[in-house]
Amino acid sequence: MNDLMSLGIHRLWKDHFIRNLNPGRNPLTSHTAQEKGWNILDIAGGTGDIAFGMLDHASTVNNDAHTKVTVADINPQMLAEGRKRALATPYARSDRLTFVEANAEKLDMIPDNSIDLYTVAFGIRNFTHKDVALREAYRVLKPGGVFACLEFSKVKNPVFDAIYKRWSFSAIPLIGQLVAGDRDSYQYLVESIERFPSQTEFRDMIKDAGFMIPGQGWEDLTDGIAAIHKGVKPASLQQVSER
């Protein structure tokens, strides 16, 4: 359904998200020889798309066979799907990939200051208390760790926005009904995209959770249909006061 609705573009966005984060500790260029690999937490990652991509990138681009991903999702059926799909990857029976059932708003099983990179792709829009989830992200990240979110956002060009809204509000629920036999879920999808904060509002929410914001804080994809937001947990008290 995602492929059909986005004409496959969501795959390009996910690839770009992963390449841009460049996960993994390259043994040739890493300054911290004692630390092996990154500890990545992929929240709302049920299907495993992001996790498999991160591990592939770490292994093939950065020659890093130690980076690990924990996939957390609130829905056991999504995790079961992810586990099933993992069987077709080299990571299924390795300790580099773990699946846990968890609510992004209460990650009790993840210790404070333990994660190098927190990712959430097309998930945070569905969280009931996004501010609570952002504070949990802050808690679990190591100082200097990165929060990265790929999510539907607001289209910048007004003409394109009008066309896009027409397409999403009329075609997507209809495609949902015809292909998945589920009009209501796809109606909810377009409404949740409409309700999600703008790029600047979401950037400010990330800042309010305590993160430092690199540059303007986000990158628009396909004129803002989606956006990548980033925040960095300050590495020192001085950085906290400079935020």
Ligand SMILES: C[S@@+](CC[C@H](N)C(=O)[O-])C[C@H]1O[C@@H](n2cnc3c(N)ncnc32)[C@H](O)[C@@H]1O
């Ligand atoms: C559209 S899917 C995205 C899956 C994956 N990240 C991807 O990009 O293919 C949204 C996911 O968010 C999960 N989710 C919704 N609310 C959540 C919460 N509070 N905590 C953790 N996961 C949640 C859902 O179970 C679902 O698997």
